[in-house]
Amino acid sequence: MIIEVKNAEFGYDGRGSVFEDVGFSVGEGEILSILGPNGCGKTTLLKCINALLKLRKGEVLIEGKRVNSLRKSDVGKKIGYVPQSHGSTFPYSVLEIVLMGRAPHLGLFSSPSAKDVEIAKEAIEMLGISHLMNRPYSQTSGGEAQLVLIARALAAEPIALLLDEPTSHLDLKNQMVILSFLEKLGENEGIAIIMTTHFPDHALSISHKALLLSNKGNGMVGNTGDVITEDNLRDIFGLDVRIISVKDGENSIKTVVPLRKGSFDRKQKLKGGIYNS
């Protein structure tokens, strides 16, 4: 197993836990999707995996070693992290941004060598954005920016990739571009992938496993098809859904259709207008 999470519990100082008793494992080339309502701790869990945050209980193992016992640079070498957004004050070029992915491999006082530049360029090529190499990152579109951040994570040559809502701000086409790329990345490079998402469809489309986190702090994990069911989604999101299949040639694509009627249960029912809370 590349990443194992056992009995994980996290809470901010002096407050109740965000999630507890969460456990799962992701092996070579496997993709795990984390789903759940806003504020259930998806991003928090992701940050615990690469030790940006510390678990209150339980442990995260990277290739069998506790992540907190590893050096920061070693975690950076093994786990690539793709944040939801990136903001930099300075207009670095795409190549400069991707090159920063080599940081965990470089000593404190060293700058990237020609070989590092080569690796960064390969990562850029792999994502098909070579034409953007010298453009300032700030002048790339949302879809391109996401690809740049993935390239940066891959430049570290990691064994696992964590992505925080990689498809959230993208148009339909770009969503599919990212998903296909991630699927291929798992198949061809054997990289373990964990991503959070608000789209059950995306989980159904590429991930082998899924973790449903509820607002109460507990999780449900298993094979994607077993976890993402009409019943489970209703329990977690408090929303009736139908899962239907759409034919695309020989493949059938499963998609989740939310039903608006009954969207509000008794507790959430709003008086007056919908937006009048």
Place this chain on the structure above:
Amino acid sequence: MKRAVEKKGVNIALIVALVALPIIALFASLTLGRYEISLGSAFSILTSRILPIEPTWTEIEETVVFQIRLPRVLMAMLAGAGLSIAGASFQGLFQNPLVSPHILGVAAGAGFGAALGILIGGPAAIIQLFAFAFGITAIFGAYMISRTRMGSSLLMLVLAGMIIGAFFTALISLVKYVADPEEQLPTIVFWLMGSMAGASYKDLLWGAPPIFIGSSILLLLRWRINVLSLSEEEAQSLGINVQWLRWIVIIASTMITAAVVSLCGIVGWIGLVIPHVGRMLVGPNHKVLLPACVSIGASYLLLVDNVARAATAAEIPISILTALIGAPFFVYLLRRTGGKWA
């Protein structure tokens, strides 16, 4: 492909220019002043210390170049380079192009140290020592205030720096208030306005090492400052120990700033403006930007100091000039870039 080659050609020309600029500025500055010395003899006088050259110049010329002008020229260059590299590093560290190396209260602390030294009537060495020591004290205070269990956040640090700066500024006023208005007060006031006048090798001997060490550390870390200029979480996910690296940069910059203030008083605007000029020329990558700042900063402050000493019969305090030039230039930058600094 052709464009890439062309671009490289431009880069090489730029590098040559940035290397040549401070050297040309140095020799040109040696000729400036009331006592006329030609560029040729200034050059020969300097090189005669390394190569055996038959003297074709007078002894007075040699004294003027070596004892009066050279230490001052070197001090201006050292201070300009130091403040610029510290400023560029701070702007990267704080992810904010409006930051100057004085933001954490170092200059106010060092200024108070110097004022106190003058008040107790200490010799130059004591004044400089006090300035340096209180500059370091200021940063230590900012650290203590901003420290929390989670490490110190940048916002806390900036606020702490403001508090420390305000505190020491008040102490400076107090010293001025109790100082003897005939002798000490003008000295304090002139000292705080900054001046390279009276630069000597003795000053350089102890003031240069902290500037050299601090600058060397920043130059070695220059690529990492790129990573540090991302959000804290991003930098951490790239395997960087952010807290640790941040403090190395802060300590290195503080050493430089405190040493500069102790040598020549508070010189504003250099550490703020020069990094912007650098970014306009070579782009935001700190790997290239920091060396560029050394070159531009050294040449620029030298130029300004030449005006300060040679433009009028009386000496003009240097911070008046740097502000008079820096402020309009900053307006120009602001208008040109619309506040985006790209």
